[in-house]
Amino acid sequence: MNRIKRLAGRGAIALALLVIASPALAEWVLNMPEGVTSTSREVYSLHMQIFYIVVVIGVLVFGAMIFSIVRHRKARGVKPAQFHHSTGVEIVWTIIPFLILVSMAVPASTTLIDMYDTSGADMRVKVTGYQWKWHYKYMDEDVAFYSTLATDSNYARRLGSGVDPTSVENYLREVDNRLILPTNTRIKFLMTSNDVIHSWWVPELGWKKDTVPGYINETWTEIQEPGVYRGKCAELCGRGHGFMPVVVEAVEPERFQEWLAAKKEGDTAAAKAALDRASGDAVARR
Numbered sequence: 081m082n083r084i085k086r087l088a089g090r091g092a093i094a095l096a097l098l099v100i101a102s103p104a105l106a107e108w109v110l111n112m113p114e115g116v117t118s119t120s121r122e123v124y125s126l127h128m129q130i131f132y133i134v135v136v137i138g139v140l141v142f143g144a145m146i147f148s149i150v151r152h153r154k155a156r157g158v159k160p161a162q163f164h165h166s167t168g169v170e171i172v173w174t175i176i177p178f179l180i181l182v183s184m185a186v187p188a189s190t191t192l193i194d195m196y197d198t199s200g201a202d203m204r205v206k207v208t209g210y211q212w213k214w215h216y217k218y219m220d221e222d223v224a225f226y227s228t229l230a231t232d233s234n235y236a237r238r239l240g241s242g243v244d245p246t247s248v249e250n251y252l253r254e255v256d257n258r259l260i261l262p263t264n265t266r267i268k269f270l271m272t273s274n275d276v277i278h279s280w281w282v283p284e285l286g287w288k289k290d291t292v293p294g295y296i297n298e299t300w301t302e303i304q305e306p307g308v309y310r311g312k313c314a315e316l317c318g319r320g321h322g323f324m325p326v327v328v329e330a331v332e333p334e335r336f337q338e339w340l341a342a343k344k345e346g347d348t349a350a351a352k353a354a355l356d357r358a359s360g361d362a363v364a365r366r
């Protein structure tokens with residue numbers, strides 16, 4: 081008994097230390113990101129919902145188990161009961177898990193169906209994977225460009241470059257031409273590849289899609305918050321796989337139209353000015 085008390089005491093001290101240290105742990109994020117799109121938020125809430133169900137089941141099952149082990153231990157002189165088969169209990173423990181599974185399957189299927197429904201898009205973007213860069217084409221608009229690793233990252237990554245990677249801002253996570261997208265717009269993506277299988281992934285959007293040569297995969301997004309969202313190729317595609325980041329910059333629809341108009345004209349300065357105004361808006365909003 082003394083040993084149990086000692087262990088419980090130590091557990092309490094460890095827990096207290098953890099609570100004291102918790103501000104330091106605030107940065108230590110274990111959970112998935114909530115993201116900035118309707119899909120990512122749906123996925124996140126689904127994840128939390130199922131997580132809580134699992135926690136409750138875990139507490140009940142382990143609680144009952146530990147209680148039984150301690151309460152009915154041989155050392156207390158408990159005699160084992162002799163019984164077998166109970167139709168009532170069997171019906172209960174079949175029906176309860178069935179209901180729990182259904183309660184998880186319904187919202188999960190609804191979310192999946194919604195993720196695959198690419199209808200009703202306001203605009204379309206074609207994404208093509210290359211070894212080792214991305215190509216973006218705004219369908220119905222005369223705008224298309226490659227997006228490759230930013231020059232400073234590309235220089236620093238080389239053996240013997242003499243550049244300390246930690247001194248490079250967003251090392252391996254910045255590109256020369258970001259994919260500019262409007263917020264609060266339903267955007268359909270057509271995804272394919274020019275050579276091998278790549279995978280286009282931005283965690284904040286809540287999904288990842290393979291780009292397969294000869295096939296067109298479809299998906300969609302609606303970004304609800306302006307900002308810069310970084311991702312990467314998520315399918316091992318060869319030597320340069322680690323050097324083809326994805327950077328999405330979401331701006332207000334008006335700014336997007338300004339940027340698009342400038343881009344069509346080939347007016348690089350005006351395009352950059354539109355994006356600068358967009359980040360100015362973001363600062364002002366804060």
Ligand SMILES: [Cu+2]
Pocket residue numbers: 278279313314315316317318320321322324
């Ligand atoms: Cu890759």
